[in-house]
Amino acid sequence: MKFFIDTANLDQIKEANELGILDGVTTNPSLMAKEGVKGEAAVMNHYKTICEMVDGDISAEVISTDFKGIVEEGKKLAAIHPNIVVKVPMIKDGVKAIKWFKDNGIRTNCTLVFSAGQAILAAKAGATYLSPFIGRIDDSNWDGIDLIAQVAHIYSVQGFKTEILAASIRSSIHIVKCAEAGADVCTCPLPSILGLLNHPLTDIGLAKFLEDAKKTQ
């Protein structure tokens, strides 16, 4: 399973990248706004900086909702760097645009996915990645991990090539469960990635080894 970081914060991207396990970055308009990135030029520049920091796929989201606008915006985003993946919402014109991007050699990430039916449509259109929003599904009293498992089954049975990119991750255990359920990629906030390191027995064991090591010096 690939690891992406889900943020537009450059310090966090740097920290995750330095761990040596980072395969890419996802952003969305809310994450960009959180970093105070304002205006088209600044947004483009921010994506360029991220592409220069991380050697992997970088999702950049369109804000247009009509076919023509999505295509024009996506072309501009894709021109920033070869690693840019154009993030397109799961709406009618979005599906149409994903097909257009596929036919024109531009990779896509279909976002705001909450059902298996949407996952089938995105795969049929030729999306490179599919982003089911696990945490938001859990928030609505359904099970986000069940959707990952269902889509993984459908894609495997049907031979769809679209990669399942589990998004809206809220905890380290979400990452483990997504891996178990068959996600190809997990995009995670930094604390959820770092949380995977934690186990009290590791801390206790290390403290004991370091204490005993003193006796050997």
Ligand code: E4P
């Ligand atoms: C990333 O691709 C998604 O936009 C993001 O994971 C959404 O996360 P949230 O539900 O925590 O806002």
